[in-house]
Amino acid sequence: MCVEQARRWIQDASLITVLTGAGISAESGIPTFRGQAGLWKQFRPEDLATPEAFARNPKLVWEWYDWRRGLIDQTKPNNGHYALVQLEHRTPQFTLITQNVDGLHERAGSQTVLEVHGSIWKLRCTECCRSWPDRTVPLCTPPHCVCGALARPGVVWFGENLPEDVWIAAHKATLACDVFLVIGTSAVVYPAAGLAHLAKSSGAKVIEINTEATAISESVDCTLLGPSGQILPELIR
Ligand code: BV8
Numbered sequence: 001m002c003v004e005q006a007r008r009w010i011q012d013a014s015l016i017t018v019l020t021g022a023g024i025s026a027e028s029g030i031p032t033f034r035g036q037a038g039l040w041k042q043f044r045p046e047d048l049a050t051p052e053a054f055a056r057n058p059k060l061v062w063e064w065y066d067w068r069r070g071l072i073d074q075t076k077p078n079n080g081h082y083a084l085v086q087l088e089h090r091t092p093q094f095t096l097i098t099q100n101v102d103g104l105h106e107r108a109g110s111q112t113v114l115e116v117h118g119s120i121w122k123l124r125c126t127e128c129c130r131s132w133p134d135r136t137v138p139l140c141t142p143p144h145c146v147c148g149a150l151a152r153p154g155v156v157w158f159g160e161n162l163p164e165d166v167w168i169a170a171h172k173a174t175l176a177c178d179v180f181l182v183i184g185t186s187a188v189v190y191p192a193a194g195l196a197h198l199a200k201s202s203g204a205k206v207i208e209i210n211t212e213a214t215a216i217s218e219s220v221d222c223t224l225l226g227p228s229g230q231i232l233p234e235l236i237r
């Protein structure tokens with residue numbers, strides 16, 4: 001019943017906004033943050049994904065990101081990513097917001113991707129305002145900017161603001177949508193996790209796809225339990 005209902009809401013929608021988290025990349029072989037083999041298992045987020053950690057030990061933080069870049073470089077998008085590309089092609093207005101930094105949505109062919117937590121394939125200078133794409137694997141850690149200063153991963157760390165323009169676009173697309181799909185996120189990291197509540201309070205139908213219940217399962221209109229790589233192709237068939 002829930003899948004049928006969700007399918008109808010999607011078919012009737014003219015504006016769909018999607019929020020994805022690490023779960024959508026799990027079937028590509030990228031460990032999630034808080035799962036069993038979670039990325040954070042070996043390390044605690046406070047230890048590595050913060051500006052303080054980087055200032056204290058840039059080499060350790062760079063080694064962790066370099067290891068993740070190497071891991072991601074071996075993977076490819078899965079059926080969940082591709083299903084969202086198809087949905088984008090057939091929806092008049094479609095916005096994909098991702099918390100993931102792995103770049104798999106773009107590699108699958110998604111056009112409008114709002115990377116609210118930045119990208120692991122971008123570097124940024126710690127001194128000047130330069131930022132540039134970089135796909136070197138492995139990276140000779142830690143890389144430097146042309147100005148000579150140390151470079152850092154182009155991602156948003158805990159305690160850092162999200163990129164303003166990207167966040168404004170994500171917020172707007174959430175307010176305006178008829179259907180909000182929230183896929184593969186534990187919904188514990190804010191402000192991204194707040195988008196599902198915002199969609200709900202703006203009158204959108206909120207559909208969650210996850211392998212387990214999450215912090216927002218109580219307040220969505222429909223939860224489809226299972227791997228997104230199987231559910232999404234089914235849902236948009
Ligand atoms: C901010 C980039 C304003 C880096 C990430 C105290 C001090 C300071 C801040 C805070 C504080 N308390 C709260 C905050 C705010 C903080 C926050 O929310 N903390 C949490 C932990 C409580 N947020 C911030 O700091 C944000 N900035 O608020 O700015 C500000 C400014 C100054 C001071 C205060 C506030 C910035 C947050 C961004 C952090 N950067 N990533 C990197 O990747 O290295 S967060 C990181 O977590 C990733 O981006 C990841 O995407 C994100 C969320 O995790 P999920 O994607 O949900 O992944 P997770 O593993 O948790 O869950 C996976 C889900 O998938 C599970 O539900 C699982 O069941 C499901 N799943 C698994 N397999 C499948 C599946 N689903 C479907 N199919 C499958 N096959």
Ligand code: ZN
Pocket residue numbers: 125126127128129130145146147148149
């Ligand atoms: Zn510089």
